Amino acid sequence: MLEEYLRDWRPRPVVEHDSLAPEQSSALANALETSAPVDVLPPLWHWVHFLSWPPHSELGPDGHPLAGDFLPPVPDRRRMFAGGRITITEPLRLGVPAERTTELGGVTVKQGRSGEMAFVTEHREIHQDGRLRITEEVDYAYRSGESDTKNPTRLPPTDFPASDAAWQRRFAGDPTRLFRFSALTANTHRIHYDEPYCREVEAYPGLVVHGPLLVLLMTELAREHGGISEVSYRLRRPVFSGDPVLVCGDEDGAMSVRSDQVAAEASVTFTEPR
Template sequence: MLEAYLRDWRPRPVVEHDAMAPEQARALANVLETSAPVDELPPLWHWVHFLSWPPHSELGPDGHPLDGDFLPPVPDRRRMFAGGRLSIAEPLRLGTPAERTTELGEVKVKQGRSGEMAFVTERREFHQDGKLRITEEVDYVYRSGESEAKSPNRLRPTEFPSSDAAWQRRFTGEPTRLFRFSALTANTHRIHYDEPYCREVEAYPGLVVHGPLLVLLMTELARERGRITGVSYRLRRPVFSGDPVLVCGGEDGAMSVRSDQVHAEASVAFSEHR
């Protein structure tokens, strides 16, 4: 069914520009409770740049835009952030205009336990001063129409898990932090700020912590130990507001966010000169 909608879908590449003003990075630093960058943008912090704010009338009932260059023509579309990869030739620099080119990557339709899913990859290149600085691929999963409850009827974690990982940091996603991160990334999806919607429409037990925020928690913990040149990450299951989780990793660059199960994982590559 989904293949019929996607067969002739071939959006053209899109080129966008951003002044790379430092205010967004400073605000993100406050949300992450870390030092604001002065010159070089840390890995994945470009997610608070190149933002899109469509008119309010162009948003769907879930808060997502109804149309977009790389939103597949699937009826009653529901989107999930699934994973991605990033390669850094040189960091982006604040205060220097940058260019992003986005094109459609791989598109696959798979059969899951709750029905068909369309896996769509966006490929992005970031240039600054005429140089290719970052290459990125981001994977999204799309469903059509209603699906089963997103979260099985299981007990939610009440305590932080134990781990023998060399690097550890505790995290609990409070609603205020989720709201601020939504604003910084122009993410209007209601699962991150509208709890009645989460429970009554999406069948989630509470507000959902952003997948990109979980990824940033992993890369930030790794960044304290060395210069990152690449990262591959995958989101496995949602984290809900108030759930205590542990961000952990080690010298091999294997990172994760976990409670009694793994919610997100990443593999980080470091420069030889840390």
């Protein structure tokens, strides 16, 4: 049925501009507890730029905008961040105006455990000083209405998992950090800050840690060991506030976030051979 709603959907490309002012990056650095960039943006830090803040009256019951350039026209739309790929030809420079062009990269309807899912890919290119700096594809999964499968009662993990990965970092997403990341990325989805909504409407056991935050945790760990030119990532299952997870990686660029199961994974290409 989702294919019927999407058959004639052809959104036009959208061009946006951003000054890449350093304040956003400084705020993200504080949220991640790392050093603020001085000249160039680290990989994926452009996610706190090119932000959209629609009027409050244009938000839906879940906190997401009711309409948008690349929001598919399906009824009772529910959205999830699924994965993506990025190539960094040149890093973006702070304080230098940049232009981002976004167009529809593709639409696929698949049958999942909870029913039909529409996977929408946004293709983005970011130029600065007239040169292509970043090529990016971001995948979102959408379902229509309530899921046929409710999340079962879950025993939360009580400790960090063991791993023999060469690179490791522990993380537990508390509500305050989730709130700060929502604000930094203009993400008004209620699953990240409204616990009663999470439990009663989305049937989650608690606040959901942002998928982009999990991806950033992986790339930040990798960045400590070299420059990054490409990243491919996938979100496999949600992580909830307070869950003790381990961010892992090694020299071949295989990164993951895991508790008792793998929640997210990424493949990182370094600018120089390891």
